Amino acid sequence: MESPLLRRCVRAAAHSHKHIRRRPHIQQYRFYAAPTDSQGDIRAASPIRFSSNHTSSQPRAELLDNDSPSTSREKARSDDAPEVDLFTLRIVPASPSYFTATPQYTDDLLHLSTLSRRHQLLPVLPPGQAPRTAWKTIDQYKTERAEPVRAKGYKTLLKLLKQLNYIHPSLMPEEVKTTLETFKRDVQPYLNVPKPITVDAYGVSVAVGRRKSSSAKVYLVEGTGECVINGRTLNSYFARLHDRESAVWALKATQRLDKYNVWALTKGGGTTGQAEAITLAVAKALMAHEPDLRPALRRAGCVTRDPKRVERKKPGKLKARKMPAWVKR
Amino acid sequence: MSSSVCLRCFKRALIPPESSSSLTTAHRAAFSTSPSLSANPPKKKPSVGKTQGKSQAKPGKTLRLTKNKRVQTGRPPAPGERKALRKRIVLSNTNALDVPGLENLTTENVKDTGRLRELEGRVLGFGEDTVDAMRALEAFKPGQGWSLFKRPAALVRKDMIELGEAVQNAKENNSVARRVVFGERGSGKSVLLLQGMAMAYLQGWVVLHFPEARPITNAQTAYQPIQTAEGETIYVQPHYIAGVLGNIAAANRGLLNDLRLSKQHKLPIPLQSNISLTRLVELGARDPQLAYPIWKAFLSEMTAPSQPEKQGQLRPPVFVGMDGVDHIMRMSAYLDTDMKPIHAHDLAIARDYASLLSGKTPLPNGGIVMAATSASTRPAVPTLDHFLARKHAETHAQALTTIRDALLDQAKTAKSIQDIDLTNLEALTPASFPPPLALQAQNLQYLVLRFHDQNASLHSLRKYLHSFAPKLPEWNPFEAMDQHVADVMQTGVGVTKMEGLSKEEARSVMEYYARSGMMRGAVTEGLVSERWTLAGGGIVGELERGAVRARF
Structure with missing residues (x-):
């Protein structure tokens, strides 16, 4: 059995949230949220801080006088110490989630669901068009909150976050924005947009390619098919015919070998790695000159970076996978 | 049942102390990188008849399979035979086609x-x-x-x-x-x-x-x-x-x-x-x-x-x-x-x-x-290399000097900088010069053309041209020069640097390969330029290696 009064109180408690930065919005909430007359009998107090510094801390719970329930907090604080009657005082936690196993998580969940309910009528972006965002991982979240949050529970949280993220950016309320910020990862990998390679005023395009542990920087310019690598000719730099072919493979596969000159710098790794790093760099630089060659270059296998590296050695093995020989004792 | 005397102690007690100490000094450490000074133990004589024809590897260490045994077939090559084969010069291939009209x-x-x-x-x-x-x-x-x-x-x-x-x-x-x-x-x-x-x-x-x-x-x-x-x-x-x-x-x-x-x-x-x-x-x-x-x-x-x-x-x-x-x-x-x-x-x-x-x-x-x-x-051969590089640069430096002198002559007589004929200078290709001179040629070309574009005074042009002189490679004075070599090379020996073939020459050579039947396919513009690039700019030996010898 639960009375409507109790329900109202819980709702009020959920709103007067402990987050300090949300405090200024409390007034605002009242216009949107259902309960407006939350100044009733029970009121959440600010959290207690068990430290000596009184200036910056706010009490986690508040001593409410049963005789004067309508006393404002400021007043209570001003005539604090002398008249407190400890027998008649009752400690109320700042958040009703205080009694759950994961109070902060529950607070977050309640807050997010409130936001999503409150702004559910705002226009949203079409599916799949929401800005790509890296949310905090469950481990990060758990460490931050120091609470044993379950995977399923965090999934619910993420679902709400993603839902809020779909609100049209031009109409995104400030409170949603600030809330979403707290759940975003510090480093947003999706903000790293590669700079497009351009052909400069001298007709040169510069691109970098990598393969294994080699890297190559290529300057490509229109010419007659000359190729200089680290200041040496192609044949003196790559003794192997196969390496020479793969270094200029992007040009050869598109029949552009006699149309461009290549000037490359390469370092690290071995000959094969260097040659194939040059392949990738030449292909990227060539796409700056002729963007239409992209499909042809992809068919030639010059567009994607080969992510394969040397596999690490493991303990108990002679190499990455080789087991020691069996020896008869 | 355990004995009352520890067996290890008992064993130690049996060996007289002086002999045991001598034993320890003679022993080598379990692991040491320094060579042992004591004489090597005498080698065991190979037991006759038993191990002959068998591999020297210890039994049990290697897997014994028939394919692991190395069998000698035929007689080994006589001394000098391999070298003779390596140095043999064959001037004809009977399978190659006779090129018609080869002069x-x-x-x-x-x-x-x-x-x-x-x-x-x-x-x-x-x-x-x-x-x-x-x-x-x-x-x-x-x-x-x-x-x-x-x-x-x-x-x-x-x-x-x-x-x-x-x-x-x-x-x-x-x-x-x-x-x-x-x-x-x-x-x-x-x-x-x-x-x-x-x-x-x-x-x-x-x-x-x-x-x-x-x-x-x-x-x-x-x-x-x-x-x-x-x-x-x-x-x-x-x-x-x-x-x-x-x-x-x-x-x-x-x-x-x-x-x-x-x-x-x-x-x-x-x-x-x-x-x-x-x-x-x-x-x-x-x-x-x-x-x-x-x-x-x-x-x-x-x-x-x-x-x-x-x-x-x-x-x-x-x-x-x-x-x-x-x-x-x-x-x-x-x-x-x-x-x-x-x-x-x-x-x-x-x-x-x-x-x-x-x-x-x-x-x-x-x-x-x-x-x-x-x-x-x-x-x-640092001395020879130096003289080769220097003499090679000298031949190219002459071209720069003649252009500079021609410009100076014009600068003396011309009324304004716009009257000077720059066709020779514009035709200059700095990339064709050897490395130290290439930059200078580029500078000369760039600066004189800039003087021309900015309509600078003739005086400033003359001043620049007077100061311009091609710099040749110099010998590092902190290294000893091989005087014998220097004496030979300082006597007016000419040097020639062999460069790569031009594309026309490469085409002619590849047509010869094709007509000899040693290269399949038609000799097209694309093929020639591709092979030319892969041969490092028409290095003829590499061209042959790529076009005739390579088997893909």
């Missing part, structure tokens, strides 16, 4: 420089007698790809035409051209030398050739010291010189048969006064102990003034070639009596060649002394 390098072609110039960019074969003579001189080398085609042929390049002109010039004016050819591996240095010798041979020259300088200096042949007239100690290599004389006799037999001795020589054996030079050279080739005196006598006969009116006293011009010359431009591997390395120029044969190259030994009947460096067996 030969003939006397008529060679004599007329105009005609030779018409043949530029075409592949010419070598006639049979030329091939025999060149083969006798060991001018064909293994690895040059002669075995891929029906008969030997080579491209007529610009350098060859210049060489042909030098041959003509030497013949007409009795002048001497001395030249060192250098360049990348496979760029055609040795083949240019071969073409030069072929041209000289076809015009009735005496051709001397040292096919490799490396065996002169790598201490593989016997040597002995002798005193020169000036009191210096030099070292002769009798067997090597005998071999060279044999080659000379075989290659120039027809010519030397008609030539007779003209001087009296001090030789260890009595000689008829009028024997032919072939006889003389063959005597030296037969007896290594006579080889060096006869070589000296032959050289003095060749450098004697020609007397065409007397029978057998005509002395034709001489072509002296040496391949891999960088090997004689350094210390040799031979040691003198003080166990100090001998400089290559103190070896008699290298000394004679060096004095020919430096012009110290004159060739009064005209001739060409030509040397090619080796890029595949390249020793470190």
Whole structure:
């Protein structure tokens, strides 16, 4: 059995949230949220801080006088110490989630669901068009909150976050924005947009390619098919015919070998790695000159970076996978 | 049941203390990188009959399978057989097609420089007698790809035409051209030398050739010291010189048969006064102990003034070639009596060649002394490298200086900077200059054109042009220069750098490959430029490797 009064109180408690930065919005909430007359009998107090510094801390719970329930907090604080009657005082936690196993998580969940309910009528972006965002991982979240949050529970949280993220950016309320910020990862990998390679005023395009542990920087310019690598000719730099072919493979596969000159710098790794790093760099630089060659270059296998590296050695093995020989004792 | 005495203690107690201490000192540490000073234990004699024919590996360590056993089939190659196979020179491929209309390098072609110039960019074969003579001189080398085609042929390049002109010039004016050819591996240095010798041979020259300088200096042949007239100690290599004389006799037999001795020589054996030079050279080739005196006598006969009116006293011009010359431009591997390395120029044969190259030994009947460096067996020769780079830069610097002088002359007479003719300057391609000069050429071009564009005063242009001088590579003063080499190279020896082929030349060569049936497919523009790029800008050896030899 639960009375409507109790329900109202819980709702009020959920709103007067402990987050300090949300405090200024409390007034605002009242216009949107259902309960407006939350100044009733029970009121959440600010959290207690068990430290000596009184200036910056706010009490986690508040001593409410049963005789004067309508006393404002400021007043209570001003005539604090002398008249407190400890027998008649009752400690109320700042958040009703205080009694759950994961109070902060529950607070977050309640807050997010409130936001999503409150702004559910705002226009949203079409599916799949929401800005790509890296949310905090469950481990990060758990460490931050120091609470044993379950995977399923965090999934619910993420679902709400993603839902809020779909609100049209031009109409995104400030409170949603600030809330979403707290759940975003510090480093947003999706903000790293590669700079497009351009052909400069001298007709040169510069691109970098990598393969294994080699890297190559290529300057490509229109010419007659000359190729200089680290200041040496192609044949003196790559003794192997196969390496020479793969270094200029992007040009050869598109029949552009006699149309461009290549000037490359390469370092690290071995000959094969260097040659194939040059392949990738030449292909990227060539796409700056002729963007239409992209499909042809992809068919030639010059567009994607080969992510394969040397596999690490493991303990108990002679190499990455080789087991020691069996020896008869 | 356990005994009351610890067995280990009991065992220790049985050994007398002094013997145990001696044992510990004799023992080696369990692991040590320093060698043991005690004598090795005597080796076990192999038990006869038991382990014969079996592998020496310990039983149980390796898996015994039939395929792991190495079986010897047939007899092992005799000493020297493998080397002979490696050094074998095959000049014909019976499976290759005979190229129709392949012209030969003939006397008529060679004599007329105009005609030779018409043949530029075409592949010419070598006639049979030329091939025999060149083969006798060991001018064909293994690895040059002669075995891929029906008969030997080579491209007529610009350098060859210049060489042909030098041959003509030497013949007409009795002048001497001395030249060192250098360049990348496979760029055609040795083949240019071969073409030069072929041209000289076809015009009735005496051709001397040292096919490799490396065996002169790598201490593989016997040597002995002798005193020169000036009191210096030099070292002769009798067997090597005998071999060279044999080659000379075989290659120039027809010519030397008609030539007779003209001087009296001090030789260890009595000689008829009028024997032919072939006889003389063959005597030296037969007896290594006579080889060096006869070589000296032959050289003095060749450098004697020609007397065409007397029978057998005509002395034709001489072509002296040496391949891999960088090997004689350094210390040799031979040691003198003080166990100090001998400089290559103190070896008699290298000394004679060096004095020919430096012009110290004159060739009064005209001739060409030509040397090619080796890029595949390249020793470190900083002095030679420096002079090659410097002389190469000098030839290019001249072009810059002439342009500068022409501009200066115009700047003196012109009214304004706009009147100056800049066509020569605009036609300048800085990339064609060797590295240190390329930047300077670019600067000259850029700055003068900027003066022109900004309509600067003539005075400032003149000031800049006066200050402009091509900078040549300088020797690092903190390093010791090889004085022997410097003396040779500072005497006006010309240098030629072998560059890659142009695309037209590459096309001509590839058409020859295709017509020989050694390269499949049509020779198209795209194929030529592709192969040209992959050959590092038309390096002819690489072109052949990529187009004919490579099997994908």
